[in-house]
Amino acid sequence: xxxxxxxxxxxxxxxxxxxxxxxxxxxxxxxxxxxxxxxxxxxxxxxxxxxxxxxxxxxxxxxxxxxxxxxxxxxxxxxxxxxxxxxxxxxxxxxxxxxxxxxxxxxxxxx
Numbered sequence: 001x002x003x004x005x006x007x008x009x010x011x012x013x014x015x016x017x018x019x020x021x022x023x024x025x026x027x028x029x030x031x032x033x034x035x036x037x038x039x040x041x042x043x044x045x046x047x048x049x050x051x052x053x054x055x056x057x058x059x060x061x062x063x064x065x066x067x068x069x070x071x072x073x074x075x076x077x078x079x080x081x082x083x084x085x086x087x088x089x090x091x092x093x094x095x096x097x098x099x100x101x102x103x104x105x106x107x108x109x110x111x
Contacts, residue, residue: 001049004042019044019090022072026088040086047096068108075105 004010007027013020026042066078070093077089091097091105 001046002044004044005039013044018072019074019092022074022076023090026076026090039084040088042088042090045089045091045097047094065108067110068105069110075109077105 002012004013004023004027010024010027013023023042023044062082064080064082066080068078069076073093075089075091075093075097077091079087079089081087091101097105
């Protein structure tokens with residue numbers, strides 16, 4: 001999983017990557033606001049990440065699922081910990097996104 005904690009991290013993501021526009025928009029909104037002191041990480045889910053039990057995060061005691069949106073062929077999964085740490089997982093809506101994680105996304109997708 002590729003993570004982004006600042007606008008400078010965008011340099012690691014190829015501009016031709018399908019998630020680039022979505023992650024750039026998120027980064028520009030999250031990492032450039034000087035009034036926001038809460039740490040936020042944007043994570044790009046990649047095909048090999050589908051094997052990890054990310055769906056378990058939805059049920060963790062110290063994590064709150066803030067919501068899931070679909071934008072530009074990507075699912076934006078917003079999570080918040082009780083320690084005010086934010087995590088936005090960008091998951092491409094691809095065939096490799098399957099199993100319990102896809103079910104959790106679809107069940108919690110904001111329409």
